[in-house]
Each structure stands twice: as structure tokens, then as C-alpha cells.
Amino acid sequence: MSVHLASDRFGKSGVRLATVERDGDRHVFSDLDIDVRLEGDFEAVHTRGDNSPVLTTDTMRGTCYALARHYGARSPATLGSRIAERLLEACPAASHARVDLARLPWERLAVDGAPHTHTFRPGPGGRQLTTIRQPRGQAPTVSAGADGVRVLKTTGSAFDSYIKDEYTTLPETRDRIMATTVAASWGYVDPLVADHAAPEHERLLDEVPATFCARFATHDESESVQHTLYEMGEAALAAHDELTWISFRMPNEHHILADLEPYGLDNPNHVFVVTDRPYGVIEGTIARDGPSAARAEPA
Numbered sequence: 668m669s670v671h672l673a674s675d676r677f678g679k680s681g682v683r684l685a686t687v688e689r690d691g692d693r694h695v696f697s698d699l700d701i702d703v704r705l706e707g708d709f710e711a712v713h714t715r716g717d718n719s720p721v722l723t724t725d726t727m728r729g730t731c732y733a734l735a736r737h738y739g740a741r742s743p744a745t746l747g748s749r750i751a752e753r754l755l756e757a758c759p760a761a762s763h764a765r766v767d768l769a770r771l772p773w774e775r776l777a778v779d780g781a782p783h784t785h786t787f788r789p790g791p792g793g794r795q796l797t798t799i800r801q802p803r804g805q806a807p808t809v810s811a812g813a814d815g816v817r818v819l820k821t822t823g824s825a826f827d828s829y830i831k832d833e834y835t836t837l838p839e840t841r842d843r844i845m846a847t848t849v850a851a852s853w854g855y856v857d858p859l860v861a862d863h864a865a866p867e868h869e870r871l872l873d874e875v876p877a878t879f880c881a882r883f884a885t886h887d888e889s890e891s892v893q894h895t896l897y898e899m900g901e902a903a904l905a906a907h908d909e910l911t912w913i914s915f916r917m918p919n920e921h922h923i924l925a926d927l928e929p930y931g932l933d934n935p936n937h938v939f940v941v942t943d944r945p946y947g948v949i950e951g952t953i954a955r956d957g958p959s960a961a962r963a964e965p966a
């Protein structure tokens with residue numbers, strides 16, 4: 668039997684790193700979860716047990732902390748780019764570095780109506796995601812995203828007219844709860860890709876989820892999660908010229924009308940059984956028409 672190494676990459680996941688920047692009394696707290704990966708010519712590591720080309724994943728972890736000391740963590744795109752560059756410098760066999768940085772949502776605690784200088788609590792949104800892809804000798808690209816963005820609406824969602832066969836038991840409905848925890852990722856037009864530390868990227872990490880969540884709320888003509896996903900993508904691309912594509916993963920967090928008949932009660936959309944498993948998963952990428960569509964990547 669003959670086999671070969673078809674693909675490989677290695678790195679560190681779950682590098683948890685927080686920084687405090689002190690601007691007088693006012694502290695800025697940044698909390699990141701970083702993943703790094705290297706790809707390149709590491710075949711001998713696998714096939715011959717030759718570790719000489721390996722930059723240890725422990726060194727990758729150390730690199731993240733050391734560069735956070737130099738560059739801070741307030742801009743994940745800046746920190747991520749520096750980490751990617753450094754990993755390629757330190758590991759000659761690597762041809763590509765990828766750094767994924769998730770920023771956890773902390774917000775200032777309000778005390779007597781004013782944001783506190785050094786006390787924080789978990790913020791309401793999801794995690795903000797920045798991905799740096801750095802091919803050796805070429806410009807890096809940045810893509811972005813959000814995950815853990817939880818939304819639910821209590822009306823304005825229908826689901827009917829689907830295929831019915833001998834295994835179909837799902838009742839049709841013109842009025843249901845729609846709930847999901849959105850994971851989104853998006854890619855930028857070229858100027859923003861080149862200028863990867865652009866403040867636009869930071870601004871869009873806030874604004875794009877706000878745009879697609881607003882469309883989730885206002886799309887009261889929803890025929891399905893798929894229908895709303897498309898509307899959310901279209902709204903994001905319409906509102907933000909910087910984006911060329913946006914991908915969503917939207918689990919359908921089912922709220923099933925409870926059967927209260929055994930108790931002699933009616934149930935006009937009041938009481939629901941909340942189930943977490945199994946759950947539907949709806950995924951899609953919306954891209955602008957034209958050449959940029961070819962660069963669309965899955966979430």
C-alpha cells in the first residue's frame with residue numbers, strides 16, 4: 668500500500684490573552700482567544716520523525732504574549748499581522764501563517780449612570796473575529812466576523828409549503844418564534860485588505876453585526892431562516908461598501924408549540940417547548956455580483 672501526506676498544518680489553539688492599557692485612571696481592557704496555524708514543508712516531520720523544521724506550538728504561544736507586550740491587543744488586526752509575520756520569520760519551512768483572533772465582549776459597568784474607569788462586565792454581543800492570512804512574501808489578507816450573536820423574535824416568521832413525504836410530521840406555521848445564534852464572517856474589498864490595520868476594520872466589527880441583527884428584526888415577512896439569512900446578507904452588503912461577501916451559519920433554535928390538549932388547555936402561540944438538540948443548521952454566503960464574488964469563502 669502506498670500513501671502520502673495530502674495536507675497538514677499545525678499551531679496553537681485557545682491562546683487566552685488579556686491586556687490592560689492604562690490611560691491615567693481609565694483602563695482599556697482587551698480579552699482575546701487566539702488560534703495560530705502554520706503550513707509549509709513539514710512532510711519530513713510526519714514521514715521521518717524529523718523535528719528540525721518545527722517551530723514548537725509552545726513557541727507560538729509565547730510569541731503571542733511577547734508581541735502583545737510590544738503592540739498591545741486593542742487592535743486585533745495589528746497584533747495578528749505582527750504575529751503572522753514573526754511566525755514566518757521564525758520558521759523558514761512555513762509558507763503560510765494564519766492567525767484567528769476572537770475578542771470577547773466586555774463593556775464598562777455603569778456606576779451612578781457613568782461608565783466605570785476600571786470595572787467591566789460581559790457585553791451583550793458576541794465575539795468579534797479577525798482572521799489574518801499571511802502568505803510568505805505577499806501582502807496579508809484580513810477577513811472578519813462575529814460569533815455567538817444571539818437573537819430571537821417572537822413573530823414575523825413563517826415556515827410552510829415545504830416537501831411533505833411519509834416521514835414529515837412538522838406542522839406548517841405562519842407565525843412562529845425564530846431564534847438563532849449567528850456566526851458570520853466577511854471579506855473586504857482590496858484597499859482594506861492591503862491596509863489591514865485600518866480603523867475601518869475595527870469600526871465594521873461593531874457595525875456589521877448591528878446591521879444584520881437589525882435586518883433580522885425588521886424582516887417580518889420571513890418565510891424561513893434561509894429567507895432571513897439572505898436578507899441579512901443583502902443588508903450588510905448594501906450598508907457597508909467595504910464588504911465583498913458575507914457568510915452566515917445560523918442554527919435554528921427550535922421553539923415548538925407545546926401540546927396542552929392533554930390538560931384541557933388551548934395554546935394560541937403562548938407556551939413553547941425549547942429544544943436544543945437536534946437543531947437545524949442554515950448556512951449561506953451572500954456575495955456582490957462581479958469578480959469579487961469569486962473570492963467568497965465559507966464561514
Ligand SMILES: O=c1[nH]c(=O)c2[nH]c(=O)[nH]c2[nH]1
Pocket residue numbers: 826837890891892893919947
Ligand atoms: O426556517 C426553516 N428552514 C428549514 O429548512 C427548516 N426545516 C425545519 O424542520 N424547520 C425549518 N425552518
